[in-house]
Amino acid sequence: MVRHPFRHNKNSDTAVKKGTWSAEEDQKLIAYIRRYGIWNWTHMPKPAGLARTGKSCRLRWMNYLRPNIRHGNITKEEEDLIIELHRLLGNKWAAIAVRLPERTDNEIKNYWNTRLKKHISNGKKLQIPTACHIKVTPNHSDNSSHQYASLPTIDAPKLEPDIVSQNQIPTMGANSLCTSYGVHRGDKSLENSWYSRCSVIGEEESSWEQFLAPRDFEIVENFCGKYMHSGATDPAFLCMQQELL
DNA sequence: AATCAGACCAACCGCTATGCC
DNA sequence: TGGCATAGCGGTTGGTCTGAT
Numbered sequence: 001m002v003r004h005p006f007r008h009n010k011n012s013d014t015a016v017k018k019g020t021w022s023a024e025e026d027q028k029l030i031a032y033i034r035r036y037g038i039w040n041w042t043h044m045p046k047p048a049g050l051a052r053t054g055k056s057c058r059l060r061w062m063n064y065l066r067p068n069i070r071h072g073n074i075t076k077e078e079e080d081l082i083i084e085l086h087r088l089l090g091n092k093w094a095a096i097a098v099r100l101p102e103r104t105d106n107e108i109k110n111y112w113n114t115r116l117k118k119h120i121s122n123g124k125k126l127q128i129p130t131a132c133h134i135k136v137t138p139n140h141s142d143n144s145s146h147q148y149a150s151l152p153t154i155d156a157p158k159l160e161p162d163i164v165s166q167n168q169i170p171t172m173g174a175n176s177l178c179t180s181y182g183v184h185r186g187d188k189s190l191e192n193s194w195y196s197r198c199s200v201i202g203e204e205e206s207s208w209e210q211f212l213a214p215r216d217f218e219i220v221e222n223f224c225g226k227y228m229h230s231g232a233t234d235p236a237f238l239c240m241q242q243e244l245l
Numbered sequence: 246a247a248t249c250a251g252a253c254c255a256a257c258c259g260c261t262a263t264g265c266c
Numbered sequence: 267t268g269g270c271a272t273a274g275c276g277g278t279t280g281g282t283c284t285g286a287t
Contacts, residue, residue, distance in 0.1 A: 041273070055258090059257080063256085
């Protein structure tokens with residue numbers, strides 16, 4: 001995918017880059033967030049050396065660069081869960097993604113629109129639970145394990161065997177993940193993609209992983225969130241400004 | 246080998262929600 | 267309370283990939 005690389009922002013004299021992120025841009029964003037945390041998406045790109053909008057940076061981070069993101073190979077269990085949650089929640093992709101911690105709302109949305117939706121539009125109605133058969137249990141906040149977050153208690157018929165067979169998931173290509181890194185389909189598992197990114201930027205894997213392990217990452221985000229609107233008093237901002245001098 | 250069409254998915258856009266002053 | 271700034275969400279776009287012809 002090659003979108004027009006540059007477009008002038010009508011409200012700014014500076015050129016804002018659009019389209020596919022390069023490996024260099026990814027490295028800059030990762031390195032910057034690692035060093036300063038997420039303090040303000042809007043003001044972050046410039047000191048990070050990125051000609052991107054904050055919005056673009058945020059999207060790239062949330063959908064692609066942040067730790068504990070798993071791309072491709074959506075399992076049957078995940079698919080069933082997506083179907084059930086969509087039945088419950090509708091197009092609330094972010095809410096659905098909460099129950100699949102390693103998946104992004106964008107990926108779930110794409111998966112639904114490109115694959116699962118067809119089953120319905122083709123008249124192959126999925127045998128999914130009806131609302132009256134579903135008992136929803138409170139969502140536990142503790143999802144420290146890498147298992148799915150607590151699922152709704154489903155008291156409903158299982159999928160019919162023939163329907164299940166129609167829903168077999170083809171192996172998803174890894175080209176999307178590898179666009180910026182020149183990795184092609186058929187290469188080894190991408191499960192270590194995050195570590196490979198760390199190595200790209202010359203970071204020690206363990207330290208980066210530890211720094212942004214699931215719980216730690218949440219803590220970091222919470223910490224940063226407290227200072228998100230604090231402007232010049234933000235410690236990360238002040239630290240950054242000092243280093244830039 | 247070339248062409249075409251459909252599938253896939255990263256990234257953009259517009260809108261809404263939220264928080265701060 | 268209203269205005270502004272920022273974050274987040276969902277819909278859409280369009281480039282790339284892949285299989286069929």
